Amino acid sequence: MNILEENDFVRLYTFIQKKYGINLSKKKQLIEGRLNSTIFAMGYSDFSEYVDFILTKSTQKDIELLLNKLTTNYTYFMREKAHFDFFSQNILPQLVKTKKDKVLSVWSAGCSTGQEPYTLSILMKEFLGKEAPRWDTRVLATDISQKVLLQAQKGAYPEDSLKDMPSEWVRKYFSRVDNTDQYEVTTALKSNIIFKPFNLMDPIQFKIPFDVIFCRNVMIYFNQETKDALVDRLYASTNQGGYLIIGLSETINKSTSKYKYVMPAVYRKI
Ligand SMILES: C[S@@+](CC[C@H](N)C(=O)[O-])C[C@H]1O[C@@H](n2cnc3c(N)ncnc32)[C@H](O)[C@@H]1O
Known part of the structure; x- marks a missing residue:
């Protein structure tokens, strides 16, 4: 050795x-x-x-x-479900009331193999129902690893990994790949996600600021200084009233960050 x-x-x-x-x-x-x-x-x-x-x-x-x-790209459907519930029950109702432009800008930063952005997209479609076609609900999904992004774009997952999802969602948004145990995300749902390679150490220069940023279980590898600087950059890219959601085992520096604490792992720009 x-x-x-x-x-x-x-x-x-x-x-x-x-x-x-x-x-x-x-x-x-x-x-x-x-x-x-x-x-x-x-x-x-x-x-x-x-x-x-x-x-x-x-x-x-x-x-x-x-x-x-x-490093690890470990992720799974419905991970830290409390965040998805908060997104559907609290964030979406507020945004739908206030966003006159009908654009919901959501970013999954450190999206790994895609389970997180696909779930966010499903939640928006489910929440909006018949109104969904009138809204821009595209999700930006970025990761530093091209390998996981390719898997995410392919959108094929073993049946077993969908077990925590409502079966109605599986029927609506996935189709079984013939002669395999894989389920693939429908083309319509895939086209709602913009996958892009992006290093979170770089300046954030996307076209519009975000209403919600999911950056969960990414900063676990970063030291405090790197984390603080990233949180500042995320803050600058968040709309007024918008949210940052991090992993449940992560913390951000409450004394230096401008985000206001809402509940564990949920922060708001107010
Ligand atoms: C553990 S996964 C988290 C996936 C998902 N957000 C979740 O919570 O299940 C962490 C992801 O962060 C990505 N990552 C790590 N450092 C990064 C960086 N500097 N820029 C962008 N992505 C990074 C990794 O490639 C990995 O896919």
């Missing part, structure tokens, strides 16, 4: 932290364990050579392979 020397470890985690916000400074063992066979299979003789490559010549694809090894 190759040893990850301290200076290579520091070079690697500093690079990842600066560029992608992900804090791996306490994950030496994890890096060693997860990358050992990969770097050997890729033809590098040791970690030092691999770290040199990453820092000087790597492409976005090389970095992505690395991040895929070291």
Whole structure:
């Protein structure tokens, strides 16, 4: 087994932290364990050579392979359901009353394989019912990983993963893929999601500010400084009265953030 020397470890985690916000400074063992066979299979003789490559010549694809090894894209339908209930029962009724332009701008930031943005889109359609065609309910769904975005765009999920969804939604918004246990999101629902690669460390320059930003279980990897700076950028991209929803195990700095606390993991710009 190759040893990850301290200076290579520091070079690697500093690079990842600066560029992608992900804090791996306490994950030496994890890096060693997860990358050992990969770097050997890729033809590098040791970690030092691999770290040199990453820092000087790597492409976005090389970095992505690395991040895929070291971080998790874990997600599932109806994760932290309380947020979806709050979205349907509190946020949507308010927005529908106040948005004269009939545009609901919703962003799933760190969308992984798509379960979150598809659910948000379903919730909007269900809430609006017959009125839905009169509203712009497109969801922006972004992630740093092209790999998960491709899976998200494909929108095919094992039957078992839909078990927590109301069966009526499965009938309306999914169709079974012949001779498999997979269910695929309907074309109509897929066309309601705009999937885009986006690094949350970059300036946020989307066309319009958002009424609701779901950024759940993404900042777990970020250190406080990176998190605070991201929350500031998210705040600047939130409409007045709009919401930021983070993961239930995450916190934002209540003393420095301009968002007002609403309930666990739910914040508002007021
Ligand atoms: C654990 S998943 C969360 C998925 C979903 N939001 C949920 O709560 O189930 C975290 C996602 O954040 C993405 N991510 C991590 N760092 C990122 C960054 N700097 N910019 C954009 N996405 C990032 C990962 O690729 C991963 O897909």
